[in-house]
Amino acid sequence: xxxxxxxxxxxxxxxxxxxxxxxxxxxxxxxxxxxxxxxxxxxxxxxxxxxxxxxxxxxxxxxxxxxxxxxxxxxxxxxxxxxxxxxxxxxxxxxxxxxxxxxxxxxxxxxxxxxxxxxxxxxxxxxxxxxxxxxxxxx
Amino acid sequence: xxxxxxxxxxxxxxxxxxxxxxxxxxxxxxxxxxxxxxxxxxxxxxxxxxxxxxxxxxxxxxxxxxxxxxxxxxxxxxxxxxxxxxxxxxxxxxxxxxxxxxxxxxxxxxxxxxxxxxxxxxxxxxxxxxxxxxxxxxx
Amino acid sequence: xxxxxxxxxxxxxxxxxxxxxxxxxxxxxxxxxxxxxxxxxxxxxxxxxxxxxxxxxxxxxxxxxxxxxxxxxxxxxxxxxxxxxxxxxxxxxxxxxxxxxxxxxxxxxxxxxxxxxxxxxxxxxxxxxxxxxxxxxxx
Amino acid sequence: xxxxxxxxxxxxxxxxxxxxxxxxxxxxxxxxxxxxxxxxxxxxxxxxxxxxxxxxxxxxxxxxxxxxxxxxxxxxxxxxxxxxxxxxxxxxxxxxxxxxxxxxxxxxxxxxxxxxxxxxxxxxxxxxxxxxxxxxxxx
Numbered sequence: 437x438x439x440x441x442x443x444x445x446x447x448x449x450x451x452x453x454x455x456x457x458x459x460x461x462x463x464x465x466x467x468x469x470x471x472x473x474x475x476x477x478x479x480x481x482x483x484x485x486x487x488x489x490x491x492x493x494x495x496x497x498x499x500x501x502x503x504x505x506x507x508x509x510x511x512x513x514x515x516x517x518x519x520x521x522x523x524x525x526x527x528x529x530x531x532x533x534x535x536x537x538x539x540x541x542x543x544x545x546x547x548x549x550x551x552x553x554x555x556x557x558x559x560x561x562x563x564x565x566x567x568x569x570x571x572x573x574x575x
Numbered sequence: 576x577x578x579x580x581x582x583x584x585x586x587x588x589x590x591x592x593x594x595x596x597x598x599x600x601x602x603x604x605x606x607x608x609x610x611x612x613x614x615x616x617x618x619x620x621x622x623x624x625x626x627x628x629x630x631x632x633x634x635x636x637x638x639x640x641x642x643x644x645x646x647x648x649x650x651x652x653x654x655x656x657x658x659x660x661x662x663x664x665x666x667x668x669x670x671x672x673x674x675x676x677x678x679x680x681x682x683x684x685x686x687x688x689x690x691x692x693x694x695x696x697x698x699x700x701x702x703x704x705x706x707x708x709x710x711x712x713x714x
Numbered sequence: 715x716x717x718x719x720x721x722x723x724x725x726x727x728x729x730x731x732x733x734x735x736x737x738x739x740x741x742x743x744x745x746x747x748x749x750x751x752x753x754x755x756x757x758x759x760x761x762x763x764x765x766x767x768x769x770x771x772x773x774x775x776x777x778x779x780x781x782x783x784x785x786x787x788x789x790x791x792x793x794x795x796x797x798x799x800x801x802x803x804x805x806x807x808x809x810x811x812x813x814x815x816x817x818x819x820x821x822x823x824x825x826x827x828x829x830x831x832x833x834x835x836x837x838x839x840x841x842x843x844x845x846x847x848x849x850x851x852x853x
Numbered sequence: 854x855x856x857x858x859x860x861x862x863x864x865x866x867x868x869x870x871x872x873x874x875x876x877x878x879x880x881x882x883x884x885x886x887x888x889x890x891x892x893x894x895x896x897x898x899x900x901x902x903x904x905x906x907x908x909x910x911x912x913x914x915x916x917x918x919x920x921x922x923x924x925x926x927x928x929x930x931x932x933x934x935x936x937x938x939x940x941x942x943x944x945x946x947x948x949x950x951x952x953x954x955x956x957x958x959x960x961x962x963x964x965x966x967x968x969x970x971x972x973x974x975x976x977x978x979x980x981x982x983x984x985x986x987x988x989x990x991x992x
Contacts, residue, residue, distance in 0.1 A: 438589035445584050446611045450577035452714060456615045459622055464974040472585045475614040476595045477979050483598055488766065493947065495914045495955050499989045526943035528957050530910065534989030538912050538955045540945050557881040562894055562992045567982045572916040572951030575591060575979045603835040616840055627905065632808065634775045634816050638850045665804035667818050669771065673850030677773050677816045679806050696742040701755050701853045706843045711777040711812030714840045716867035723862050724889045728855035730992060734893045737900050750863045753892040754873045761876055853869060 437574065446472075477575045485568045488545055494568045496539040496552050503533060504560025514554055521547050534562075542571070576713065585611070616714045624707045627684055633707045635678040635691050642672060643699025653693055660686050673701075681710070715852065724750075755853045763846045766823055772846045774817040774830050781811060782838025792832055799825050812840075820849070854991065863889070894992045902985045905962055911985045913956040913969050920950060921977025931971055938964050951979075959988070 460471040484492070500507055515522065521543035528536045539555075541548050549566070556564035587595075599610040624631070639646055654661065660682035667675045678694075680687050688705070695703035738749040763770070778785055793800065799821035806814045817833075819826050827844070834842035865873075877888040902909070917924055932939065938960035945953045956972075958965050966983070973981035 440589045441586050442589050442592055443584050443586045444607060445582050446608045447580050447582045448612055450579045450581050452615060453581055455619055455713060459619060463970040468583060469585045470976050472611060473587055476591060480594055480598060481980055497912045497984045497986055499986050524943060524945050526941060526955060528941050530988055536957055538943060540953055553880040559887050562989050563898055563986050565984045565986060567914045567984055569914055569916050569980045569982060571947055572979050574594060602831040609837050620841055636773045636845045636847055638847050663804060663806050665802060665816060667802050669849055675771065675818055677804060679814055692741040698748050701850050702759055702847045704845045704847060706775045706845055708775055708777050708841050708843060710808055711840050718867045719864050720867050720870055721862050721864045722885060723860050724886045725858050725860045726890055728857045728859050730893060731859055733897055733991060737897060746861060747863045750889060751865055754869060758872055758876060852872060
């Protein structure tokens, strides 16, 4: 992969550039190039995900009630099928009843979606969101 | 508003630029500047919508069964309250039973969201999606 | 398609039901069944779109500067390729410079996405959003 | 909070119910009530987030190149300002260059968004996505 820095010019209306500069400053960007590269990478990640083939990286965020027995049974079943897709899990005790867990998953897109579906459908899981990201290798 | 064209440079890794060029070509862009300006405008429109104040422009797409009586009653009621927010309506007969309608709406964001909520909650409306766009004035 | 009404029971915690009732009342629903059916239809429409095959219905919302010449050339080109996918177009003059247009599109999903990509990439188009909806036939 | 189980009936067209049953079965749900409760909770979480006030829980997923020096400086600065909002961090080494990190964040919504903006705008961060979830307390 060619990491050589290149430079290209963008022509843009003054008023549009002014608004963009204000927005990226409020978000904490130190320069325009970085902000533009982020927009480009975001587009590429989204385009990769519209393509259903291939492998990918993502995170699954879930909040659940740990008193629910079914939860651990389902996770055991999931790990039986998909243990090589679940890289790591972070567990946070939100209060006496509620836990938040984030799973980092990597593998074929169909497997990753299946893991998210299975977890989301488990009794005791109150909320489940799936984020698609990138392996970072081409970005 | 200052429409003077300005030019700024973006430095970027060769491999990233190559992927971006391939993506925008497949989408039909004739040059990078236009693709970058679109990413910038999209960011600005999204930022405007996170801000809940102010007026805005949007479209509401709905599919409904026109045999449902409640529909027309509700639209009449909506127009009583919000008639000055609904600029125009396009109606398409999808088949013998189903209609698609698109409303172009403009006004305070709270009103626009209320219109979308009211329509979406009407019996007979099978699907309702709200798109936030821009008046185009600052972009 | 079987339109017979069926009835099924949902068991739910009292506090959750109370919050749901408050939310759907604020949105204007007259009863829970309609709100639940809307959630179900929304899920089904989303699932249909994850499947990339088949035909579909959608709307494309765009805001553009009508002084831009390229716009009309591109639309002509699009209609040459996809005229049988664009059912209807609604045009609104937002101000002296800006127009909003909504296209109702129907056809193979790949064609519909291609139309949205082509329009979004046209010089002069300031914002372009694609909404996927349903033909209503199975919902 | 009242955790008593209640039961309500939903009337629905046979064909719609059939499609819903097929969808939730493919996702792994063991019964309809659980699937309906998930749809309800999802709606409530989304409604909470449209309201910009109050505290909330979320996760921030980022992929970055760990050779980038600026990254650690920015995280130190963030922790100075927001250390009490960042509950926990999970770190995964994707390859020799790329790291994935997930931050679990909790606090006022404006702070949480600011943290996500700051991280996303840091040089070396290739992709950054923010997921809003729930403390689980009312769901």
